[in-house]
Amino acid sequence: MERKSSFFKPQTFMNLSGNAVIEIINFYKLDPKKDIIVIYDDMDLPFGDIRIRERGSSGGHNGIKSIISHIGEEFVRIKCGIGEKEKDAIEHVLGEFNQTEQKNLDEILENIDNCIIEMLTVQNLDGIMQKYNKKKEKLK
Numbered sequence: 001m002e003r004k005s006s007f008f009k010p011q012t013f014m015n016l017s018g019n020a021v022i023e024i025i026n027f028y029k030l031d032p033k034k035d036i037i038v039i040y041d042d043m044d045l046p047f048g049d050i051r052i053r054e055r056g057s058s059g060g061h062n063g064i065k066s067i068i069s070h071i072g073e074e075f076v077r078i079k080c081g082i083g084e085k086e087k088d089a090i091e092h093v094l095g096e097f098n099q100t101e102q103k104n105l106d107e108i109l110e111n112i113d114n115c116i117i118e119m120l121t122v123q124n125l126d127g128i129m130q131k132y133n134k135k136k137e138k139l140k
Contacts, residue, residue: 003120005120006028008020008024014062014063014066015062015063015065015066016066017063017064017066017067018066018067018068018069018070018071019066019070021036021038021067021070021071022070022071025071032071032072032074032075033074033075036071036075036076037075037076037077037078037116037119038064038067038075038076038077038078039077039078039080039112039116040061040063040064040077040078040079040080041079041080041081041082041093042059042061042079042080042081042082043082043083043084043089043093044059044081044084045079045080045081045082045083046081046083046084046135046136047081047082047083047101047104047108048081048101048104048107048108048111048136049080049081049135049136050078050079050080050081050111050112050115050132050133051078051079051081051132051133052076052077052078052079052115052119052125052128052129052132052133053076053077053079054074054076054125055073055074055075056073056077057073059079064077076119076125078112078115078116078119080112083101111132115128115132118131
């Protein structure tokens with residue numbers, strides 16, 4: 001079975017991400033439960049960890065809160081850990097990676113890439129969640 005995929009990066013403020021997502025859903029006539037995967041940063045996860053969820057709350061993330069207000073809580077999401085904030089939350093999210101993070105970034109991004117590819121091709125979300133929702137070793 002051939003399946004087409006597209007990636008979109010909203011050009012709105014993060015707090016208004018739901019506006020962009022609902023426009024995409026309406027334009028392409030998508031089902032949020034089956035056709036949408038939202039990928040976003042999560043300060044509550046250690047840097048480099050991934051968590052896949054089928055549904056849930058925003059966890060305080062304003063972009064996810066906006067999406068939920070437009071399409072509900074039932075959409076697949078990949079949370080990418082950016083670690084605990086060492087400074088102001090906005091500075092942390094928009095700031096540069098430190099040396100340790102930079103050194104590990106290629107491996108982390110490859111892991112996220114592999115996760116996305118499996119989600120698009122394997123179609124076994126439970127198995128993929130078991131594989132990727134594991135805590136990673138602390139960065140060195």
